[in-house]
Amino acid sequence: MESYESKISIKSWAEEDRPREKLLLQGRRVLSDAELVAILIGSGSLNESAVDLSKRILHHFSGDLDGLGKASVNDLSKFKGIGEAKAISIIAALELGRRRKETEHKQTEKVSCSKDIFHLMHRYFADLNHEEFWIILLNRANKVLSQHLISKGGQAGTIADPKIIFQTVLQHHAASVILAHNHPSGNLKPSQADLDLTKKLRNAGQMLDIAVPDHLIFTDKYYYSFADEGLM
Structure with missing residues (x-):
């Protein structure tokens, strides 16, 4: 019934x-x-x-x-x-x-372009209302070894210490390092501080025989690649 x-x-x-x-x-x-x-x-x-x-x-x-x-x-x-x-x-x-x-994005990827880094790192920057600076370490085959948070800041910016960055690179025996940080404001344009830091880290990498092939700026949905814009 x-x-x-x-x-x-x-x-x-x-x-x-x-x-x-x-x-x-x-x-x-x-x-x-x-x-x-x-x-x-x-x-x-x-x-x-x-x-x-x-x-x-x-x-x-x-x-x-x-x-x-x-x-x-x-x-x-x-x-x-x-x-x-x-x-x-x-x-x-x-x-x-x-x-x-x-x-869904385990770090077995081989990085061949800026879009690969965007897909790898976007989840770390999504929904943040403060700025963070990360590095992505690669081996000689351009496969991702690991990602590391270097610093956190406020909405206006964060400080990335070159000593900490390259100490981390050397500890993990990486062949190259890609830089990444976000702009919570949604503005993709690099600041003068971004440009100066990128140049400083690239020059330091050359002295240590460590390549710095790119620096990406993230917003919620988009990214800016220094390499794509001819700034590396």
């Missing part, structure tokens, strides 16, 4: 439960971003469903997950209906997604 529960239609479910039912019946790929966020939130309020609250949050952050990925717990907690626990759940889920991307 069919149970009473099995006769209940999706329309009779509470608004915040419908994304869960939709996922069960149709699969995860049919859900909108707002519906997926609503599952993380769990419930809305008397005046707003979890889906509507999720739509409002996404709209605030440029309407997409890229904007939401930059949000802090404090940013999310400003929305009525989002407490600390719900904010943490959202941030944790987005971080898992970012880390999943990270596992």
Whole structure:
């Protein structure tokens, strides 16, 4: 005999439960971003469903997950209906997604152009609201040995110590080192400080017989290559 529960239609479910039912019946790929966020939130309020609250949050952050990925717990907690626990759940889920991307790009790549470095390093700079300076170490076959964070700074810049950079290069017996840092402002144009540092590191590398083939500046979606622009 069919149970009473099995006769209940999706329309009779509470608004915040419908994304869960939709996922069960149709699969995860049919859900909108707002519906997926609503599952993380769990419930809305008397005046707003979890889906509507999720739509409002996404709209605030440029309407997409890229904007939401930059949000802090404090940013999310400003929305009525989002407490600390719900904010943490959202941030944790987005971080898992970012880390999943990270596992897709294990460092077995051979670097042949600036785009290879962009694909390798983009995940490290995505969603940052501060500047970081990284180095990518290569062997003589141009295969990636490792990546290293050299320094963190604020929105205006960070300091990259040449001594630390080349000490790391020598410790790992690398044949060459590629430089990379981000501009949280979204401006790809290298500053005079960027140009001066690149020249200084390139000259230091020549003295140590270590090649410095490129320096990349990252924004969220794009990059600038010193080598591509003839500056190396």
